[in-house]
Amino acid sequence: MEDIAERYVDRSVRSVFVYVREAHPAENLPPHVSMDMKRDHARQFREEQKIKRPILLDDMTGTCHRAFGTLPNMTWLIERGGLILYKAAWTRPDDVIAALDESWGGYQRRRQDDLMPAYSERMIWRAGEDDRFIELSKRSGPQAIEEMFGKEGLVKAYGEKGEP
Amino acid sequence: MDDYNYAHFPPTGEKADKFERFYEAPNVGTIAPDMALEDLESGETRHLKDLWKSGAVLMDFGSYS
Numbered sequence: 001m002e003d004i005a006e007r008y009v010d011r012s013v014r015s016v017f018v019y020v021r022e023a024h025p026a027e028n029l030p031p032h033v034s035m036d037m038k039r040d041h042a043r044q045f046r047e048e049q050k051i052k053r054p055i056l057l058d059d060m061t062g063t064c065h066r067a068f069g070t071l072p073n074m075t076w077l078i079e080r081g082g083l084i085l086y087k088a089a090w091t092r093p094d095d096v097i098a099a100l101d102e103s104w105g106g107y108q109r110r111r112q113d114d115l116m117p118a119y120s121e122r123m124i125w126r127a128g129e130d131d132r133f134i135e136l137s138k139r140s141g142p143q144a145i146e147e148m149f150g151k152e153g154l155v156k157a158y159g160e161k162g163e164p
Numbered sequence: 165m166d167d168y169n170y171a172h173f174p175p176t177g178e179k180a181d182k183f184e185r186f187y188e189a190p191n192v193g194t195i196a197p198d199m200a201l202e203d204l205e206s207g208e209t210r211h212l213k214d215l216w217k218s219g220a221v222l223m224d225f226g227s228y229s
Contacts, residue, residue, distance in 0.1 A: 001224055012219035018201065022229040024173045029229040031169040035202075042204050045228035056201035056210055062168045064199040064212075065225060069189035070178070075224045078216050082195040089186050091224050103192075104220055119193060140229040147173045 001075075004096055005053045013077075013104065015053040019045070020065040023072035024148070027141030035060060048139075079107055090126050131156075138164070 005015035019042040025031040032038040035057070042055050058064045068076060069089070075096050077086035085107065086099035106115055130149065134157045137144040142164060145153045154162035167175065178185075190196055198213040215221045 005222070008222070013222055014215060014219055015222045015224075016215065018223055018225045019204070020225050020227055021169050022227045024229040025169075025171055026229060029227075031171045033169070039202075039204060041228050046204065049228075055204040057204055058199075058201060060169070064201055066185075067189065067197045067199055068223075068225065069183075069186035071183070071186050071225070073224070073226050074186070075222065076196070078196050078212075078221045078223070080216055080219050082198070082213060082216050084190055084192050084194055084196050085220075087186075087189065087192060089183050091226075096222070100222075117193065137229070144173070144229055 001091065001093060001096070002050075002052055004093060004100070008100060012080075013100065017051060017053055017055045018064060019055050019057045020072070021062060022140075024137060024140055024144035026137070026143035026145075026147075029140045029144075032060065077104060079104065083107075088124075090124075092124060092126055095124055 001015070009015070019038065022029050022031055022041065029041055030037075032041070038057055038060070042057060045051060046055055062070070068074060071089050073091050075086070075088045075091040076084065077096070077099055079085050085103040088095060088099070109115060133148065134145055134153055137148070138157060142154055142157070145157050149156070151162060158164050170176070196212065198211055200209050200211055202208070203210050212221070
């Protein structure tokens with residue numbers, strides 16, 4: 001998503017990351033009990049993952065998160081003035097690029113190309129990426145791995161001993 | 165949503181792989197709700213409607229975990 005942010009910034013698409021509740025709370029990234037903790041987690045994320053796009057923090061009760069559907073990894077594309085062009089229950093970068101090209105691109109060309117708006121919905125598929133989840137979740141802590149994959153996941157992550 | 169900041173995955177009463185709440189969220193072709201968020205960098209409050217005043221906004225939601 002960082003690459004997409006950079007690629008489209010010149011074309012007046014501003015990218016932001018909305019930091020919400022921890023999806024897989026664990027030892028090193030516990031559930032937020034204060035805005036200070038939420039800020040702290042977001043800063044760790046920004047620095048360690050080298051996030052360049054602005055991070056906006058939702059409040060403690062998830063007011064914004066709930067207004068947009070409460071899922072952990074959504075992407076929304078909103079045109080100037082607030083018109084929703086695209087909403088995705090899961091962020092899949094190639095699908096986001098397709099939406100920018102079709103939904104946003106068409107909106108920009110609508111007058112010169114004499115385009116009328118239409119609408120479609122479809123199911124998309126994402127890779128399971130269990131191994132990647134386990135690798136990334138070592139940062140959060142064993143709880144995140146165990147709650148997804150049980151003891152088997154812990155062994156996969158840390159070897160026979162099943163702990164870091 | 166009393167337990168919004170749940171301590172254990174999966175959150176009880178919510179199905180992370182289902183889309184009910186997402187279906188209830190605003191549709192494509194309608195106007196998105198304006199929300200107030202805190203800018204991590206400056207600490208200032210940002211309103212989404214101010215972000216989309218001058219151009220499109222691409223928002224992805226998430227957390228570190």
